[in-house]
Amino acid sequence: MSEVTTHIYYCDNPAHAIEDALASAGAPQLFVVADDNTARMCLPLLAAAVPSVAAATVLTLRPGDEAKTLSAAESLWRQLTDAGATRKSMILNLGGGMVTDLGGFVAATFKRGMPYINVPTTLLGTVDAAVGGKTAVNFAGLKNQVGVFAQPAATFISTCFFDTLPERELLSGYAEMLKHALLEGPEALAAALDCDIIALDPATLLPLLRESVATKERIVAADPTERGLRKALNLGHTAGHAIEELALEKGALVPHGYAVAWGLVVELVLSHTECGMSTQWLYPVAACVRRLYGSMPVECSDYPRLLALMAHDKKNTSPDTTNFTLLEAPGRPRIDCTAAPEAITAALDIARDLI
Numbered sequence: 401m402s403e404v405t406t407h408i409y410y411c412d413n414p415a416h417a418i419e420d421a422l423a424s425a426g427a428p429q430l431f432v433v434a435d436d437n438t439a440r441m442c443l444p445l446l447a448a449a450v451p452s453v454a455a456a457t458v459l460t461l462r463p464g465d466e467a468k469t470l471s472a473a474e475s476l477w478r479q480l481t482d483a484g485a486t487r488k489s490m491i492l493n494l495g496g497g498m499v500t501d502l503g504g505f506v507a508a509t510f511k512r513g514m515p516y517i518n519v520p521t522t523l524l525g526t527v528d529a530a531v532g533g534k535t536a537v538n539f540a541g542l543k544n545q546v547g548v549f550a551q552p553a554a555t556f557i558s559t560c561f562f563d564t565l566p567e568r569e570l571l572s573g574y575a576e577m578l579k580h581a582l583l584e585g586p587e588a589l590a591a592a593l594d595c596d597i598i599a600l601d602p603a604t605l606l607p608l609l610r611e612s613v614a615t616k617e618r619i620v621a622a623d624p625t626e627r628g629l630r631k632a633l634n635l636g637h638t639a640g641h642a643i644e645e646l647a648l649e650k651g652a653l654v655p656h657g658y659a660v661a662w663g664l665v666v667e668l669v670l671s672h673t674e675c676g677m678s679t680q681w682l683y684p685v686a687a688c689v690r691r692l693y694g695s696m697p698v699e700c701s702d703y704p705r706l707l708a709l710m711a712h713d714k715k716n717t718s719p720d721t722t723n724f725t726l727l728e729a730p731g732r733p734r735i736d737c738t739a740a741p742e743a744i745t746a747a748l749d750i751a752r753d754l755i
């Protein structure tokens with residue numbers, strides 16, 4: 401298990417900080433892992449400003465979660481081996497969560513671990529995947545089935561790659577920002593609800609990213625390997641994953657963050673009915689989710705399947721109970737909550753009315 405020793409740098413333009421970090425690490429070889437999109441849209445920006453990146457060996461992946469596989473990891477291990485990489489070489493992951501999860505996994509396992517740094521290029525990667533030290537590949541049809549905890553040596557957070565990011569990717573990341581704000585407290589939640597993520601200028605966005613990441617860092621530092629408090633970060637995800645999987649079964653892919661946003665509303669309703677959370681925050685969050693993500697693609701006839709999917713969530717510790725993280729109030733998460741099927745069905749009904 402690795403310690404939480406990551407340095408997180410916040411910069412309008414990360415070039416100098418990255419160059420300095422690479423120089424002080426003194427790695428004999430640098431490998432940049434990117435997907436085809438980030439290699440095309442983000443790498444030139446970085447290579448133009450960071451000589452070590454311009455001179456690095458670039459290893460590219462196909463974009464999308466389908467590429468987050470053991471065979472992609474094997475291909476990277478092979479390319480590192482052929483290029484003579486050692487435990488002192490460095491990997492720089494340039495991309496969204498797919499790249500940082502896979503590149504981090506490859507770095508953590510190659511020769512029992514080589515250092516890596518993350519330069520996230522999506523909003524979701526920035527506020528979530530690139531921090532916290534979870535690395536993984538998908539396996540046997542299951543998401544993140546094989547992986548390790550391994551902290552990056554450093555993570556560089558900036559808004560400089562967001563110009564090319566499609567709106568739906570921005571919205572996907574914003575759902576995780578909303579979740580962090582709900583876990584942080586009323587003030588952070590009010591600020592998150594107040595911001596227009598699509599129209600935000602970089603100078604306004606950077607401090608919001610810092611606050612959002614600080615919430616995740618605080619929780620991860622208290623519980624790096626998810627024995628307790630880190631489960632709070634699953635808020636919205638039990639219902640969210642089920643909605644995502646249901647959509648997949650119906651042949652309609654919904655972005656992960658959209659499903660999390662709908663899942664947050666379902667779980668805030670449950671927070672009200674099961675933990676007594678006031679509706680004061682439920683209504684504005686539901687209104688925000690309705691405005692940005694539209695209505696939840698769920699019919700009454702889907703409830704039995706949704707309940708079954710929630711019961712099979714990998715966070716459950718027993719096959720008979722569905723595990724949720726709920727809130728007593730913004731900033732007061734309660735982990736390891738369970739809810740009866742009738743309560744979950746009622747929450748789905750109310751959430752569908754609200755959004």
Ligand SMILES: NC(=O)c1ccc[n+]([C@@H]2O[C@H](COP(=O)([O-])OP(=O)(O)OC[C@H]3O[C@@H](n4cnc5c(N)ncnc54)[C@H](O)[C@@H]3O)[C@@H](O)[C@H]2O)c1
Binds near residue numbers: 442498521522525535
């Ligand atoms: N490790 C963790 O704690 C953690 C947390 C949350 C999610 N994840 C993982 O993160 C992944 C999802 O991350 P994601 O949403 O960033 O997806 P992603 O990495 O697949 O990126 C989404 C799309 O955006 C493109 N892209 C990336 N940066 C771009 C840019 N600047 N401009 C234009 N296009 C760009 C990518 O090529 C891809 O097509 C999943 O695999 C999920 O399991 C991990």
